[in-house]
Amino acid sequence: MTQVKENSTIQENKKLAHEECPVTYVMEKIGGYWKPIILFHLLAGSKRYGELRKSIPGITEKMLIQHLKQLEADDLVIRIAKPVVPPHVTYSLSKSGTALGPVLYAMAVWAVKDSKENNKPFFKDLEGFPPIGKQV
């Protein structure tokens, strides 16, 4: 008698997972491709929307603000809009967001080392790092 596999419980398991695995908790908040990149670019201090866009040339405007909104909703970044025209909006890391500094910094360190060992160093060095705690 052929048994039915229980993939059906996966959805329920997934809901419980973030209560057990810390990294799962992190992924629920900053999982995906863009969020860590955006956060990294805010690590050096607050930036205006346009600055952020220029410093991440690979992202589309849609993705950028979509993720900024999400990050704001998750209390990782803070949005401050001056009521002027043309608009003036700055984004910065919240307390939670700032606390991700060590994670992002560890990533940067790994990237530099790993790319070197693969004979593809893309970054001379982490000049000016760590910017952690330098919060503007």
Next chain:
Amino acid sequence: MTQVKENSTIQENKKLAHEECPVTYVMEKIGGYWKPIILFHLLAGSKRYGELRKSIPGITEKMLIQHLKQLEADDLVIRIAKPVVPPHVTYSLSKSGTALGPVLYAMAVWAVKDSKENNKPFFKDLEGFPPIGKQV
């Protein structure tokens, strides 16, 4: 005269991006939802396929195997198969993968702290951490 926006260069920019931003480099390797979670579960030491599956109840076999193959191709994990029946396969972190330890550990630390501050502590504490360097 209305100007055409240059979203068209995004693809080219994206190719160049990983040569400029270290976090982008990292995302190309472990971006997404599952990879960091899988790596985290290998941090404590090598595991058989089945053990890995049990320790990550939220993942489907398809995702697990697919990401394991990808991680192997990216030299982050090592697959060792004993030529026996039934099969016996173990996965462990490579040198590069092990070097991600600090990143994953920083994530775990942040998760515990952040979940506490949001009144949703999911993990008593990081008992037994760090397992870094404990490589079996």
Next chain:
DNA sequence: ATTTGTACTTACTTATATGCAAGTACTTAC
């Protein structure tokens, strides 16, 4: 002959992420 155990594999469907191109709002400067 059938079941058991382990590590996958496959086909099909659905969901989510991302890309692309364009438009909007509002005020100041020209």
Next chain:
DNA sequence: GTAAGTACTTGCATATAAGTAAGTACAAAT
């Protein structure tokens, strides 16, 4: 009255990720 400047917003198309439900291989044990 038209252009510039900034921060979005929207609709449609495509690409990638993920879920579901099966099946396969092979030898040993029953």
